[in-house]
Amino acid sequence: MSTAATTYCEAILQAFEHLLEHHEDVFVIGQGLWSPWYVGNSMKDLDRKFGTDRIMDTPVSEDGTTGVAVGASLCGDRPIVVHPRLDFMILAANSLVNQAAKWSHMLGGKAHPSMTVRGIINRGGEQGAQHSQALHAWFAHVPGLRVVMPATAADARDLLIASVLCDDPVLYIDDRWCYDDAEVLPPVVERPLWAERPRVIRDGRDITLVGAGHSTLLCRQAAEELAAQGISAEVVDLRVVNPLDHQVVTQSVERTRRLCVVDGGWSTCGLAGEVIAGVVERLGPGTLVAAPRRVTLPDAPAPSSSALERVYYPSVATVTAAATSIIGNSASVR
Amino acid sequence: MEAQTVERLADVESFRAPLDITGVDGTLLLRQLRDMLVIRYAEERIGDMVTEGKVRCPCHLGIGQEAIAVGVSALLRHTDRVFGGHRSHSHFLALGGDPYRLFAEVLGRVDGASGGMGGSMHLVDEAVGFLGSVPIVAATVPLAVGAALSAKRRKLTDVAVCYFGDGAAEEGVVHESLNFAATFGLPVLFVCENNFFSSHLHIQQRQPDISVARFAQAHRIRTEIVDGNDVVAVSAATARLVEGARSGEGPGFLEAITYRWRGHVGPREDIDVGVARKENHAAWKQRDPVRRLVDALVARGELTVERHESLQVEVRRLIHDAWARAETSPFPAESALLDCVFARNER
Numbered sequence: 068m069s070t071a072a073t074t075y076c077e078a079i080l081q082a083f084e085h086l087l088e089h090h091e092d093v094f095v096i097g098q099g100l101w102s103p104w105y106v107g108n109s110m111k112d113l114d115r116k117f118g119t120d121r122i123m124d125t126p127v128s129e130d131g132t133t134g135v136a137v138g139a140s141l142c143g144d145r146p147i148v149v150h151p152r153l154d155f156m157i158l159a160a161n162s163l164v165n166q167a168a169k170w171s172h173m174l175g176g177k178a179h180p181s182m183t184v185r186g187i188i189n190r191g192g193e194q195g196a197q198h199s200q201a202l203h204a205w206f207a208h209v210p211g212l213r214v215v216m217p218a219t220a221a222d223a224r225d226l227l228i229a230s231v232l233c234d235d236p237v238l239y240i241d242d243r244w245c246y247d248d249a250e251v252l253p254p255v256v257e258r259p260l261w262a263e264r265p266r267v268i269r270d271g272r273d274i275t276l277v278g279a280g281h282s283t284l285l286c287r288q289a290a291e292e293l294a295a296q297g298i299s300a301e302v303v304d305l306r307v308v309n310p311l312d313h314q315v316v317t318q319s320v321e322r323t324r325r326l327c328v329v330d331g332g333w334s335t336c337g338l339a340g341e342v343i344a345g346v347v348e349r350l351g352p353g354t355l356v357a358a359p360r361r362v363t364l365p366d367a368p369a370p371s372s373s374a375l376e377r378v379y380y381p382s383v384a385t386v387t388a389a390a391t392s393i394i395g396n397s398a399s400v401r
Numbered sequence: 402m403e404a405q406t407v408e409r410l411a412d413v414e415s416f417r418a419p420l421d422i423t424g425v426d427g428t429l430l431l432r433q434l435r436d437m438l439v440i441r442y443a444e445e446r447i448g449d450m451v452t453e454g455k456v457r458c459p460c461h462l463g464i465g466q467e468a469i470a471v472g473v474s475a476l477l478r479h480t481d482r483v484f485g486g487h488r489s490h491s492h493f494l495a496l497g498g499d500p501y502r503l504f505a506e507v508l509g510r511v512d513g514a515s516g517g518m519g520g521s522m523h524l525v526d527e528a529v530g531f532l533g534s535v536p537i538v539a540a541t542v543p544l545a546v547g548a549a550l551s552a553k554r555r556k557l558t559d560v561a562v563c564y565f566g567d568g569a570a571e572e573g574v575v576h577e578s579l580n581f582a583a584t585f586g587l588p589v590l591f592v593c594e595n596n597f598f599s600s601h602l603h604i605q606q607r608q609p610d611i612s613v614a615r616f617a618q619a620h621r622i623r624t625e626i627v628d629g630n631d632v633v634a635v636s637a638a639t640a641r642l643v644e645g646a647r648s649g650e651g652p653g654f655l656e657a658i659t660y661r662w663r664g665h666v667g668p669r670e671d672i673d674v675g676v677a678r679k680e681n682h683a684a685w686k687q688r689d690p691v692r693r694l695v696d697a698l699v700a701r702g703e704l705t706v707e708r709h710e711s712l713q714v715e716v717r718r719l720i721h722d723a724w725a726r727a728e729t730s731p732f733p734a735e736s737a738l739l740d741c742v743f744a745r746n747e748r
């Protein structure tokens with residue numbers, strides 16, 4: 068086993084390689100797959116290795132492409148559709164939300180679209196309102212569509228493999244801001260997606276920080292800063308946001324009695340509010356010693372000017388500040 | 402002028418001669434030359450500033466495609482309704498949009514066309530008839546149809562225009578829009594700037610035919626195919642289509658064949674991307690829309706070498722000054738983040 072660290076971006080590539088090598092029924096379809104730019108290095112040279120029949124670059128037709136994948140998945144294939152940005156994927160909402168997500172249920176469970184959509188969150192860099200969106204909560208709202216958000220390199224690889232091998236439609240969302248995060252990866256083990264739960268990635272006593280995708284990395288860094296201030300923060304990585312398991316976070320909050328949820332999406336009807344609601348519904352009275360908080364985007368589209376981008380996105384500093392203010396607001400703990 | 406075919410226009414070795422300007426007013430041509438220079442120098446400046454790191458937003462340059470916006474805009478008035486896409490500096494400037502406001506926008510400053518909220522890909526200037534450009538491909542095509550519907554409902558003779566590319570024609574909404582406009586006889590001009598590329602892919606890798614006009618023909622829309630690097634041909638074809646639209650003949654579709662000299666995004670030429678691009682790049686530069694107009698004007702005695710030089714100097718100074726001013730425009734205040742989410746702010 069290699070002891071060299073693998074980046075999140077390389078881990079995605081490894082997942083594609085594993086899937087294409089071991090599963091004949093997998094093919095990949097989407098914009099930019101023969102291009103050096105679109106998807107970073109996360110799909111580099113797949114077209115050369117596996118051929119352009121299995122790695123298909125497509126016309127600018129998101130809804131059509133996604134519908135094509137749904138159709139092929141009903142006939143025994145396991146297609147992966149790549150949308151280089153969630154913003155572009157909105158054009159595929161019909162194929163994804165009306166068709167793929169509902170197919171099994173509305174046809175009495177007779178068929179299951181075994182297709183995966185890889186949607187990439189790609190923001191910052193003054194790209195503006197239509198090239199920045201993190202719409203995971205929107206899609207997680209839809210029953211029948213599994214939504215997966217890896218934060219770490221191991222998950223970037225293993226959750227992609229689990230998504231593609233899952234018989235349900237899955238939206239796998241990776242985030243370019245995670246691409247350089249690296250760790251040493253164990254050998255690939257194919258695991259069922261339905262068994263994947265949120266995970267405590269750092270133990271702590273004083274407060275629970277919750278994130279998914281890049282927000283988890285913010286929580287992890289914030290926990291380090293808080294440790295320097297003598298605050299022990301536990302970090303929970305949600306990993307799968309639909310179906311959303313509330314148990315792991317609730318158990319953590321039962322211990323820490325304080326909760327801060329970080330999300331790169333908007334606040335209103337968003338993931339952070341959903342996590343807090345899930346915990347509050349399950350906790351006994353008096354468990355929380357301070358009001359929970361969410362750290363999210365302000366309810367505004369992404370601005371272009373970097374002067375505004377700086378204040379728009381959650382940062383380690385805003386997470387740390389929210390956590391210390393929760394601690395400061397706490398009733399004294401007996 | 403004989404009707405063109407995309408096949409003929411796709412031959413990079415041809416269409417290099419000075420433009421045929423027979424019978425065209427010299428004053429108009431000189432103005433169009435100046436407008437093209439403004440666009441070219443403005444985009445070269447933006448490209449240089451990306452290289453220098455002063456501009457951070459994604460910038461899609463249309464250098465080499467200037468004749469289309471300039472040729473079309475000559476037939477428009479400020480009450481018309483024009484929409485663009487991700488590559489719309491030329492559309493904005495050709496209507497009379499202020500280079501200063503463009504520069505301030507790409508710099509993310511408060512005096513920008515969109516107040517620094519949008520950058521290069523989000524421009525607007527209602528005063529000159531530019532209702533907006535956005536980077537979701539094909540998104541403004543139905544909006545232009547709606548603007549045409551609105552003009553018709555009010556019994557105005559204004560037309561709507563949308564610029565889009567050959568790649569955009571692959572989005573379903575373009576076909577829905579063509580059908581809608583044709584069915585309801587709306588005064589909209591679809592301008593397809595066919596530069597044969599969508600990002601890194603040549604049109605032959607994406608469509609079974611290199612001409613986009615076929616889609617309009619299928620919807621019985623009046624169609625013109627032109628050399629998009631010939632401002633005279635663009636204006637002439639636009640005149641026919643816009644006149645028809647203003648007088649109740651319904652939509653028109655202009656397919657302008659052209660080529661972008663720079664890469665899909667940013668200042669690089671990207672000749673290493675896509676086979677056809679490497680082979681044809683230098684050849685396409687021989688079809689320079691600016692040079693061909695200059696040669697024609699010089700041949701007709703309408704322009705001297707000295708006058709051409711002084712025009713270049715004048716436009717360069719204008720661009721230089723506009724840029725210098727834009728760099729002094731302040732950044733938007735933090736409060737701007739929430740100020741314009743809704744028309745009315747109850748905060």
Ligand SMILES: Cc1ncc(C[n+]2csc(CCOP(=O)(O)OP(=O)(O)O)c2C)c(N)n1
Binds near residue numbers: 129487536537567569
């Ligand atoms: C809905 C959507 N899909 C994909 C993209 C990515 N994209 C941006 S520009 C572009 C190419 C469009 O090509 P074309 O319409 O020919 O315009 P050109 O770039 O040649 O001016 C693509 C695919 C996008 N911005 N929006």
Ligand SMILES: [Mg+2]
Binds near residue numbers: 566568594
């Ligand atoms: Mg194009």
